[in-house]
Ligand SMILES: Cc1cc2nc3c(=O)[nH]c(=O)nc-3n(C[C@H](O)[C@H](O)[C@H](O)COP(=O)(O)O)c2cc1C
């Protein structure tokens with residue numbers, strides 16, 4: 531393990547990026563095409579400034595939010611990310627244990643290297659935790675239904691239907707490196723062995739498996755007919771699609787651009803959040819992921835209308851650094867930073883974080899209120 535003291539997510543990124551083999555590091559860290567969105571997801575948070583209210587008793591700060599009828603320790607969960615076995619041998623099992631220990635929930639990718647049964651069981655051995663199952667619209671509907679049924683039987687609370695991936699994004703780095711998952715990693719949820727996965731590029735595998743003829747009408751009523759789990763749409767960036775998700779009776783949306791890995795030059799998620807939250811008018815849950823790297827990023831997302839945030843790459847960096855302990859460290863850094871941000875901003879509970887807690891930096895004048 532590296533000797534450097536890890537105090538921030540930036541420290542973790544730097545250290546993990548030195549440990550990981552080049553092809554894995556590039557696969558994890560890169561975005562699509564010109565890398566515009568992957569960077570802007572983080573840098574866009576710098577447009578917003580926190581307006582603290584002072585001389586408030588913040589000795590008893592309550593950071594909890596409720597999700598699926600359970601309190602989370604703070605408004606953060608871990609996004610569904612495929613192939614976590616590339617970051618650490620324990621992969622998703624380590625992530626599940628770390629999330630349970632931290633008192634938060636976890637998303638499970640359809641491309642996980644362990645099964646939904648194993649991942650949920652690993653977490654529950656440590657403490658209370660809920661999982662959600664990420665799903666792509668698939669060419670093989672029967673296999674898709676099997677994923678849904680297994681997830682429900684294993685106790686998952688929701689399906690996160692990833693809507694931004696009818697085809698894979700433009701991934702120059704993957705194509706240049708001839709990216710293939712390392713040997714020995716199965717994908718049990720899509721019922722593929724390591725040997726089968728090794729026969730195709732990520733791009734060819736993805737397109738043989740994901741359906742590019744997906745639609746609201748094809749997916750949502752069908753999902754509703756086969757499961758009682760909540761149905762959330764992951765990858766929404768416009769108020770129009772928030773409205774459509776409401777029309778189709780969905781329970782939530784994740785404002786997400788897939789961490790900048792699908793269509794490059796889509797906006798940073800934090801920049802479209804206010805319009806999406808406004809369109810929702812409390813009729814559907816609004817969560818967000820992409821570029822969240824500090825506790826104050828979480829604070830800003832909540833102020834702009836998100837109920838909860840999710841992180842992807844910081845979990846991979848934690849795993850690569852030190853398995854379960856590394857993910858625990860990542861979650862503890864974000865928890866401590868978020869709590870301290872609330873205290874310094876004068877917010878005693880989540881409900882006190884609002885648009886009046888933030889201003890927007892203008893290039894040519896004083897801070898604008900929201
Ligand atoms: C290596 C990697 C694999 C991912 N795999 C999936 C996946 O299988 N399904 C999915 O819906 N999103 C996947 N995502 C996207 C994440 O769920 C999430 O939207 C994104 O990582 C959030 O941005 P952040 O990494 O900046 O926190 C993946 C992201 C990364 C970095």
Ligand SMILES: O=C(O)C(=O)c1ccccc1
Pocket residue numbers: 611612613641788791
């Ligand atoms: O690369 C991705 O963004 C992604 O979603 C994915 C899908 C399958 C396996 C690994 C990652």
